[in-house]
Structure formats: structure tokens, C-alpha cells
Amino acid sequence: MTDRSSKDSGRDLARLIGAEAAATKPLRELLGERAMECADHGAYRSSGVHFLGIKEIWTPCPDCEEARLAAQRHAEAQEQAKRARAHLEAMLDQAAIxxxxxxxxxxxxxxxxxxxxxxxxxxxxxxxxxxxxxxxxxxxxxxxxxxxxxxxxxxxxxxxxxxxxxxxxxxxxxxxxxxxxxxxxxxxxxxxxxxxxxxxxxxxxxxxxxxxxxxxxxxxxxxxxxxxxxxxxxxxxxxxxxxxxxxxxxxxxxxxxxxxxxxxxxxxxxxxxxxxxxxxxxxxxxxxx
The missing domain is CATH 3.40.50.300 (P-loop containing nucleotide triphosphate hydrolases)
Known part of the structure; x- marks a missing residue:
């Protein structure tokens, strides 16, 4: 066996071992809670999750998240009202009133x-x-x-x-x-x-x-x-x-x-x-x- 083929076999074996190791890790691992600080709202408790042992995600400040969701709901309501007004205007035009x-x-x-x-x-x-x-x-x-x-x-x-x-x-x-x-x-x-x-x-x-x-x-x-x-x-x-x-x-x-x-x-x-x-x-x- 040549040196090159040995290296290729080694890489394949490493990928196989890595895949098996990843397969044994849980998809979602809870990391518990920890204290965090928000620049706008002060201290809060954050919950963390580890996905496939690769990526950690921690919950954001609840006050910031509520403000973000409220702004999103407001924007969606405005867009819906805009579409409704446009639809009504189109219908009025179509009705030729x-x-x-x-x-x-x-x-x-x-x-x-x-x-x-x-x-x-x-x-x-x-x-x-x-x-x-x-x-x-x-x-x-x-x-x-x-x-x-x-x-x-x-x-x-x-x-x-x-x-x-x-x-x-x-x-x-x-x-x-x-x-x-x-x-x-x-x-x-x-x-x-x-x-x-x-x-x-x-x-x-x-x-x-x-x-x-x-x-x-x-x-x-x-x-x-x-x-x-x-x-x-x-x-x-x-x-x-x-x-x-x-x-x-x-x-x-x-x-x-x-x-x-x-x-x-x-x-x-x-x-x-x-x-x-x-x-x-x-x-x-x-x-x-």
C-alpha cells in the first residue's frame, strides 16, 4: 500500500469515527440556567441548549424578546391593515360607486x-x-x-x-x-x-x-x-x-x-x-x- 492510499484510508477512518461519535451525541442537550445581564433591562435568568454538541443557544432577555415580538405584531397588523385598505379601495373602484x-x-x-x-x-x-x-x-x-x-x-x-x-x-x-x-x-x-x-x-x-x-x-x-x-x-x-x-x-x-x-x-x-x-x-x- 502506498503512502498516499494510507493517508486516504486514514482520513476516511477519521470521518467514520467522527460520524459515529456525532451519532452517539443527543440532538438536544439542556444546559440548565445561568445569570446574564441585559444592557437595557438588567439581570435575568437564561436557559441554554446544546445542539449536536456543536452549537449553544441561550434564551435572550425576556423583556427585549417581548418588545421584539410586540414590534413584529404591530408591523404585521399595519401591513395587514394596509392590504385590507388596498383591497377595499380596489373593490370600491371595481364596484364603480x-x-x-x-x-x-x-x-x-x-x-x-x-x-x-x-x-x-x-x-x-x-x-x-x-x-x-x-x-x-x-x-x-x-x-x-x-x-x-x-x-x-x-x-x-x-x-x-x-x-x-x-x-x-x-x-x-x-x-x-x-x-x-x-x-x-x-x-x-x-x-x-x-x-x-x-x-x-x-x-x-x-x-x-x-x-x-x-x-x-x-x-x-x-x-x-x-x-x-x-x-x-x-x-x-x-x-x-x-x-x-x-x-x-x-x-x-x-x-x-x-x-x-x-x-x-x-x-x-x-x-x-x-x-x-x-x-x-x-x-x-x-x-x-
Whole structure:
């Protein structure tokens, strides 16, 4: 045997002996406690552990460790809140809620009369039990003069069901424009895309139904969207200034028949809500400024 092969054999034997020795050592050996000094908090007792006879680890100052964990929890909470705010802002943007109504909620709706309290009660119930209503395809028709708070309650419902559910706010005219825009040659979306979006969101709020006289094509579009949502059991909230008879004439017999089956009619039979609402929001802004 040459000197070189002897040396290699010796090294192999040493590694084998070292591996066997390491294998006989416990993975984790307790070293007991010892007194230690923290520059910030003074004396404390530290517990030590020996891993594989190689590395010693001693517990840090408990006050320092608690401060570190508290800072970590705070940073994680801030990051979580930041993500939640970004998610909510994205959902609000996706829901297309007008900026004027983003501060509207069920809590700041002024309900002074029994009729207003009744309307608010229906809105609260619908929002609170939306999962139940979504399974049944239930909806609402909010009917009343301009400025009575229909859009307030409808957009408040939209925001109340977030982030569990995604909704969409659009006016009747806006829906028709969105469909007509797809007829352009350079449109990136097709009419099918728009109808699919309108038909598939968890909650569709369709405002200003009947503001302008509806053509046969517009009535057919409204029927198409509402019929799709009816068949797929998707809730819809419709807002109109019309009474029942004129609303029926506008949407047509087929749409009205669908709504009679699935939607609750809520009448807003009081004077304009806007002067009272403006004063209330001015007070709220001054208080939170």
C-alpha cells in the first residue's frame, strides 16, 4: 500500500469515527440556567441548549424578546391593515360607486319618519342577510322622488356586503352606453363581455331606471340583463323615480313579472332628503376634521 492510499484510508477512518461519535451525541442537550445581564433591562435568568454538541443557544432577555415580538405584531397588523385598505379601495373602484356616495352608510342615513325607518330597516335586513338573499336571488326596487335617499341606501348596501361579496353600481343610461361602446371597431370588449359582467356580479345596483324614455332596444337590454340574473339567481337592486304603473310600462311586462316574483318594492314617499343630508355630513366632517 502506498503512502498516499494510507493517508486516504486514514482520513476516511477519521470521518467514520467522527460520524459515529456525532451519532452517539443527543440532538438536544439542556444546559440548565445561568445569570446574564441585559444592557437595557438588567439581570435575568437564561436557559441554554446544546445542539449536536456543536452549537449553544441561550434564551435572550425576556423583556427585549417581548418588545421584539410586540414590534413584529404591530408591523404585521399595519401591513395587514394596509392590504385590507388596498383591497377595499380596489373593490370600491371595481364596484364603480360614485365618489359622492362613498361616505354613505346605513348608519348615517337620516331616518326620522316611520316611512324612512321602514326603508332603512329593509336595507339593513337585505345587507345583513345578503348571503341568504343571494342564494334565493332576492332583490329590491327602491321607488321615490329624486333626493329621497335611494342612492344612499343602495350604495350603502353595496359597501356593507364587502369584502365578502363584489357588487357593481351603474345607471341605466350608463349600462346602455357600455353596451353601445362595444359596437365600435376599436373596442377591446364585446357586447357579450359587458353582458356577462353585468349578469355575473354578486349584486347589481341599477340606478335611474326610467329617467329617460326607453326605446324597444333599451327595454330589450334591460330585460336581457335582468333575465340572466333571474335565471342565475343573482340579486338586483333597482332605483327609480317612477311609481308602480309607470315603472311597469317602462321595463315591460316580462321584466315586471320577474321582479314581482323576486324583489321587494320599497316606497320613498317623502320630500327630498338632500338638504338634511348635506347638513348632517357637514357636521360629521367638522367633527372628524
Amino acid at each position: 360614485p365618489k359622492r356616495f362613498m361616505e354613505r352608510s346605513l348608519d348615517n342615513f337620516v331616518a326620522e319618519t316611520p316611512e324612512q325607518q321602514r326603508a332603512l330597516s329593509f336595507a339593513r335586513e337585505f345587507a345583513s342577510n345578503f348571503t341568504h338573499h343571494a342564494k334565493r336571488g332576492d332583490g329590491l326596487v327602491l321607488s321615490g322622488l329624486p333626493g329621497t335617499g335611494k342612492s344612499h341606501l343602495a350604495t350603502a348596501i353595496l359597501q356593507s356586503i364587502m369584502p365578502a361579496h363584489v357588487g357593481l353600481y351603474i345607471t341605466c343610461a350608463g349600462m346602455i352606453r357600455a353596451v353601445r361602446a362595444t359596437w365600435s371597431r376599436d373596442s377591446e370588449r364585446t357586447e357579450v363581455d359587458v353582458l356577462r359582467e353585468l349578469s355575473s356580479v354578486d349584486l347589481l345596483v341599477l340606478d335611474e331606471v326610467g329617467v329617460s324614455g326607453g326605446t324597444d332596444n333599451e327595454q330589450e337590454l334591460i330585460f336581457d340583463v335582468l333575465d340572466r340574473r333571474y335565471r342565475d339567481m343573482r340579486p338586483t337592486v333597482l332605483l327609480t323615480n317612477l311609481d308602480r304603473a309607470r315603472f311597469k310600462d317602462f321595463v315591460g311586462e316580462r321584466v315586471y313579472d320577474r321582479l314581482t316574483e323576486t324583489a321587494r318594492w320599497v316606497t320613498f314617499d317623502w320630500t327630498s332628503y338632500r338638504p338634511t343630508a348635506s347638513k348632517q355630513f357637514a357636521v360629521e366632517r367638522a367633527r372628524t376634521a
